[in-house]
Amino acid sequence: MSNVPIIILKEGTEETREREARKQNITAMVAIAETIRSTLGPKGMSKMLVDSLGDVTITSDGAEILKNLDIENIAANMMVNVAKSIDEDIGDGTTSAVIFSAALLNNALELIEQDIHPKPIIHGYKLAADKALEIIKEIAEKISRDDNEVFKNAAKTAMNAKDIAPLKDFFSGLALKAVKHIAEEDGNTFAKVSNIKIVKAPGKSLKDTELINGVYTQKGKVNTMMPDLIKDAKIAVIRRKLDVKKTEFDAQIRISSPTDIQKFLNQEDKILQDYLKIFKDLGVKMIVNSSDISEKFGAYLAKEGIAGIKNVSESDYKSILKAVDAKLVDDLTSLSENDLGFAEKVQFEKLGDDEYTLFSGCKNPKSVSILLKGGLDKILSTAEVSLNDVLSVIAKLFDTKTVVAGGGAIYIELAKRTRAYANEISGKEQLAVNAFALAFEEIPKTLIRNAGLEEIELLTELRAAHRTPDDKWIGIDTITNTIGDNFKKGIVEPAELINHIIKSGSELTNLILRVDRIISAKGSMP
Ligand SMILES: Nc1ncnc2c1ncn2[C@@H]1O[C@H](COP(=O)(O)OP(=O)(O)OP(=O)(O)O)[C@@H](O)[C@H]1O
Ligand SMILES: [Mg+2]
Structure with missing residues (x-):
């Protein structure tokens, strides 16, 4: 064989x-x-x-x-x-x-x-x-890092073939400013482009697009009585439902006297008060929660002058974490001073029909957002893709400096x-x-x-x-x-x-x- x-x-x-x-x-x-x-x-x-x-x-x-x-x-x-x-x-x-x-x-x-x-x-x-x-x-x-014209020209060249070409002068300046904000000396600027958060917002035209020092997220405060502006905010970023846990099954609670009802309600309240105490004791002024915050707890927070946003998406809370330099916490009982982030200002704003939260003057000075404004959703989405190309090109050039x-x-x-x-x-x-x-x-x-x-x-x-x-x-x-x-x-x-x-x-x-x-x-x- x-x-x-x-x-x-x-x-x-x-x-x-x-x-x-x-x-x-x-x-x-x-x-x-x-x-x-x-x-x-x-x-x-x-x-x-x-x-x-x-x-x-x-x-x-x-x-x-x-x-x-x-x-x-x-x-x-x-x-x-x-x-x-x-x-x-x-x-x-x-x-x-x-x-x-x-x-x-x-x-x-x-x-x-x-x-x-x-x-x-x-x-x-x-x-x-x-x-x-x-x-x-x-x-x-x-080229050197100060050759602003070359950087802008590279941005314009990348835009020439895109729908935003008519606004290339405007966007090249804005994109360069944004990249300079996050630029790293060690040649890692490109990897940091995702730190520039592009937020699509309603506006008259793309020309109204703004560069904002800080992080925007499209979320409104959970209770209207919460403050619109918080200065020197200690911020807790958590992943924990702020509600009384519902029982797994539909349990029937037999209550035979009015005092029992009160006892039951008091017990529920005690849990919420315990949560509240944790935040109050640490001087937290703003809560960013990727999970839910109940109406009742929202009202308790508002009474204490604490603001909060709920159901924040993963990509949003990640950029907030980076910007305010906080640590994500799941277990509230372990929340400590070290986990908290900081921003000089937390503001709630309404743009068109939507509500937004802006964190500015953050611990991490490199956090920056582009508030991309325009009428139609489709125009905004196409502009976002092009703008990402432009930011990447400028960042790549910052790292490699050859054209x-x-x-x-x-x-x-x-x-x-x-x-x-x-x-x-x-x-x-x-x-x-x-x-x-x-x-x-x-x-x-x-x-x-x-x-x-x-x-x-x-x-x-x-x-x-x-x-x-x-x-x-x-x-x-x-x-x-x-x-x-x-x-x-x-x-x-x-x-x-x-x-x-x-x-x-x-x-x-x-x-x-x-x-x-x-x-x-x-x-x-x-
Ligand atoms: N004014 C201009 N005249 C001729 N060519 C240009 C001009 N501006 C840009 N270009 C060229 O257009 C090409 C880029 O086109 P385009 O952006 O459509 O494709 P791409 O960058 O290869 O792909 P994509 O942008 O879709 O990822 C480059 O070769 C660039 O040099
Ligand atoms: Mg291209």
């Missing part, structure tokens, strides 16, 4: 081999890119997403669109993961990452169809990716230099490096196409314009439809965004090219 293991596949298992397997995977991935290709850039189109309940969202945000696609194909899902990972690590660039990855895969497929083995393609792609990262390191512009020019400029320069590098390489790898260079041009090409401009003509013009190193930032501005130095025009992006696009694209192609078989279980989607 030979030592070769015999793998017996279950009946119904399908096996797809080699070339066909790669082709199947790549075709599915390219199809994903096609669904969002037309959204890229300032002249990109939007997509209308309709969920299973019939709710409609209109967006041009790649990550949003892909999140809402119901995809069963495994390879296609890997493409969606490329978008997810750049969304998590950079917060922008999802559409570009997907388009670039698809171009890399497509170009690889063409080489495979010319009978080139995947091994030299994988190797060539690896060489090209490493070279491209080196080129970016060499040519990217270094490149957008509008295709960086990609044309990368294509040019990667092609020059290909000439230094021999064999089949050279073809692969050239294929990688060609994939870079897919981004400017798509920007031009989406603007309804002449693709081949302008791409040729851009290539020709990149003659000397000084031409490195020449790109297209599809708002004014002009070719020029996009760095000077303020169309800039974090270099880290392009790095990520290159890395995720080449990792994905590597993975897919290594697959030479698809074995799918009976009934599964390929």
Whole structure:
């Protein structure tokens, strides 16, 4: 008997081999890119997403669109993961990452169809990716934390392709202020972006959006007699029902005399009074409860001049905890001075029909909220997604401090230099490096196409314009439809965004090219 293991596949298992397997995977991935290709850039189109309940969202945000696609194909899902990972690590660039990855895969497929083995393609792609990262390191512009204009320009570039573009001057200033508030010296600003709490509030227009020093939460006080403003507030953040516990079963209480009734009520009251005493003794002025506060207890608190909000969501109480520097307490009997947080002011406000609580002058000076105002709910939701992109881009730039020019400029320069590098390489790898260079041009090409401009003509013009190193930032501005130095025009992006696009694209192609078989279980989607 030979030592070769015999793998017996279950009946119904399908096996797809080699070339066909790669082709199947790549075709599915390219199809994903096609669904969002037309959204890229300032002249990109939007997509209308309709969920299973019939709710409609209109967006041009790649990550949003892909999140809402119901995809069963495994390879296609890997493409969606490329978008997810750049969304998590950079917060922008999802559409570009997907388009670039698809171009890399497509170009690889063409080489495979010319009978080139995947091994030299994988190797060539690896060489090209490493070279491209080196080129970016060499040519990217270094900035300092005080280059406010560059930060704002990066924010505006990220907004150019979004619905909030008409307000980009306003929002870039506001977003920069917000990020400066939470900025960290240690290069961890990006991780802290979630500390900027975006609160959607009714208002006339997005232009009324405000940056607030502190944390907002959409909750009103539980009893109208509670104070509207509390100064120097000691705050307890708890997760405990402030009510008398109901019995598990519907118990019947037999009461035979009026004194029994009184006894029973007194007992119930005693429990509430004990709770109240805990707060009073510690000098608590404000209670944030993720659980319920009964009407009766609310009235007791109000009488003592203590305010409270109830049923506060997890994300809200977490940001309050951080802002006021409190510890979450479940067991009231263990509540101590150490668990309490502090804010100079706790205010209750009414905005439109909704009630809000604002904690300001917090122990943690880094807590900040953006009160995003606008008329329609849909506009607010789309603006929130875009604003998150913008905050992430600025924060990433704070941590990495290097930018490149957008509008295709960086990609044309990368294509040019990667092609020059290909000439230094021999064999089949050279073809692969050239294929990688060609994939870079897919981004400017798509920007031009989406603007309804002449693709081949302008791409040729851009290539020709990149003659000397000084031409490195020449790109297209599809708002004014002009070719020029996009760095000077303020169309800039974090270099880290392009790095990520290159890395995720080449990792994905590597993975897919290594697959030479698809074995799918009976009934599964390929
Ligand atoms: N004025 C402009 N002219 C040409 N291109 C521009 C201009 N402003 C921005 N861009 C380019 O638009 C591209 C970004 O477009 P878009 O925001 O639609 O996609 P993305 O950032 O890749 O994905 P998403 O924002 O959906 O996560 C970048 O390549 C950027 O350089
Ligand atoms: Mg973008």
